[in-house]
Amino acid sequence: MDELITASLGHDAAAPRPIAGAGVASVAAALPERVVGNEEIAARVGVTPEWIVERTGVRERRVADPGIKLTELAARAGSSALETAGVEPAEVDLVLVGTMSHDYLTPSAAPLTARAMGCERAGAMDVGAACTAFVSALGLATGQIESGRCGTAVVIGADILTRFTDRDDRSTAALFGDGAGAVVLRRTPGSGRVGPTVFGSDGARAELIETGREEALIRMKGPDTYRQAVDRLAEAGAEAARLAGVPLGEVDLFAFHQANARILAAVAERLGLPEDRVINSIRHVGNTSAASIPLALAQAQAEGLLADGTRVLLAAFGGGLTWGATVLEWGLGDG
Numbered sequence: 001m002d003e004l005i006t007a008s009l010g011h012d013a014a015a016p017r018p019i020a021g022a023g024v025a026s027v028a029a030a031l032p033e034r035v036v037g038n039e040e041i042a043a044r045v046g047v048t049p050e051w052i053v054e055r056t057g058v059r060e061r062r063v064a065d066p067g068i069k070l071t072e073l074a075a076r077a078g079s080s081a082l083e084t085a086g087v088e089p090a091e092v093d094l095v096l097v098g099t100m101s102h103d104y105l106t107p108s109a110a111p112l113t114a115r116a117m118g119c120e121r122a123g124a125m126d127v128g129a130a131c132t133a134f135v136s137a138l139g140l141a142t143g144q145i146e147s148g149r150c151g152t153a154v155v156i157g158a159d160i161l162t163r164f165t166d167r168d169d170r171s172t173a174a175l176f177g178d179g180a181g182a183v184v185l186r187r188t189p190g191s192g193r194v195g196p197t198v199f200g201s202d203g204a205r206a207e208l209i210e211t212g213r214e215e216a217l218i219r220m221k222g223p224d225t226y227r228q229a230v231d232r233l234a235e236a237g238a239e240a241a242r243l244a245g246v247p248l249g250e251v252d253l254f255a256f257h258q259a260n261a262r263i264l265a266a267v268a269e270r271l272g273l274p275e276d277r278v279i280n281s282i283r284h285v286g287n288t289s290a291a292s293i294p295l296a297l298a299q300a301q302a303e304g305l306l307a308d309g310t311r312v313l314l315a316a317f318g319g320g321l322t323w324g325a326t327v328l329e330w331g332l333g334d335g
Contacts, residue, residue, distance in 0.1 A: 019148040021192015022141070023332040025087065025184040027306075028080035029298035030073045030158075031285065032064040032178050045170045052174040057261020061177030061286030064160045069103045073180035074158035075116035077294070081182040082117065087152060089118035094153040096141055097126050098133025098290035100211075100319070101159045113156065122154075130209070131257050131318025133157060133290035134181070138314070139197030139326060141185050146192065156182040157290035166217045175260070176218070177286030181294025186332060193329040195244035198236045202228075202321040209319035229263050232323040234270040237315040240325035246311060248273065251327065253300060257316035258282035258292040267315075279305075289318065306330045 037060045038049035053059055064073065074097050082089060095114040102109050110124035127137040134157030144150035158180035165176050185194070208225045211218050233256055241248050248271055256264055258281055268278045279296040288295055293314055300306050308331035315325035 020145060021188045021194070022145040022185045023188040023193035024328060024330060025186045025332055026081045026085035027181065027183045027294060027297045027301055028077050028084055029295050030076035030080065030180040032062040032068060032073070034063045034065060035060050036063045038174060041167075041174045044167060045173050047170065055262070056175055057264070057280070057282050058174055058286045059283045061162075062179055063162045064178040068160070070099060070101055070158055070160050071103055071109050071112040071116060073160070073178070074099070074109060074113040074156045074182070077158065077180040077182035078113060078117045078154045078156050081154060081184045085184040085186070087184055087186070090121060092117075092119040092122040092152050092154055093150040094141060094144060095119055095122045095124040096137040096153065096155050097124075098129065098137045098155075098157045099126060099159055100128060100130050100133065100289060101161055101164060102126070109158070117154070119154070129318060129322045129324070130320055131259065131287075131289045131292065132316040132320070132322040132324045133318070134293050135197070135314055135316040135324035135326065136199065136322070138183070138185070138194070139199065139324065142192070142194045142197065145185060145187050151187045153185045154182055155185060156180060157292070157294050159289035159291050161218065161287070161289055164211055164216055164218050171222050172218055172220055175287050177288050179285055179288045179291045179295055181291050181298055183294060183297070188332050193331065193333060195240065195327040197324060197326040198240045198243065200232065200236060200323045205321050206319070208321065226260070226263060228321060229259055229317045230266045230270065232317045232321070233257070233263070233267045233315045236323050236325035237267070237271060237313055240315065240327050241313060244327035246327055250311065251313045252277065252310045253305060253312045254278045255293050255296045255300070255312055255314050257318070258285070258296055259287050259317065292316075308333070
């Protein structure tokens with residue numbers, strides 16, 4: 001048992017050496033076709049399109065048509081990631097779907113997504129940590145691979161938040177969008193390429209972001225949420241870099257949860273990060289919750305910013321409150 005590592009919890013206790021490591025083999029995105037600009041939202045809530053840009057950074061977002069299911073977007077992203085990685089669905093051991101906008105109370109999204117992807121031998125489960133869910137799922141999948149209990153995992157972040165948005169609420173009507181993103185994780189030789197994961201939560205502040213079962217609309221206390229998001233993203237990001245043994249100045253890209261452009265700017269300023277190293281995808285897709293980080297990574301890939309060995313810091317913050325961060329080296333290395 002002393003060869004196993006069961007979790008990467010972000011503390012100073014000495015961790016046993018992993019049996020194997022994990023690396024990212026591919027990333028892919030799936031977005032609804034419908035693009036909604038700021039004009040129609042601004043007119044409804046009595047502001048200008050530029051007012052929305054100034055406060056959120058969002059210029060447009062994708063909106064899923066009523067007939068589109070969350071699991072369809074999730075499966076599209078996952079299947080595309082498998083194809084890019086050259087991995088057959090039958091090779092997948094585990095499918096994790098991070099989401100807060102399930103199609104059903106039960107069944108969970110992951111089993112339906114795995115079936116749609118053709119991953120018939122994979123275990124499948126949802127991870128519910130709001131906007132932190134993708135980073136949380138990535139950490140859990142990495143632990144399974146490091147322990148030797150899993151060889152290949154598909155980690156998906158997917159949300160359709162426009163269905164839970166109050167169109168008359170000025171503070172949230174223009175913020176959210178729909179989409180899904182996925183990565184394929186595979187076993188690598190040596191220590192692997194996904195670093196220790198920092199996890200955190202604060203249930204005492206859960207009321208800052210809530211969606212009740214009866215109303216089924218997102219309610220958020222904006223100023224308090226903003227302060228918590230900046231604090232937690234900066235703290236978790238710095239701690240993840242420290243645990244990975246990588247100075248922030250040697251990180252090539254920063255993929256923070258795309259909650260709000262002002263939050264991205266504030267975290268970058270707090271950590272002293274160059275603006276050109278902080279991915280900004282919120283302007284075109286909005287806040288997509290669990291999908292935001294893989295969508296940001298897919299954008300970086302499309303722009304040619306991800307090469308083998310590129311160091312990327314991921315950090316997310318969401319309802320719960322929850323937060324998480326990790327540093328990874330892109331690709332699978334020599335293995």
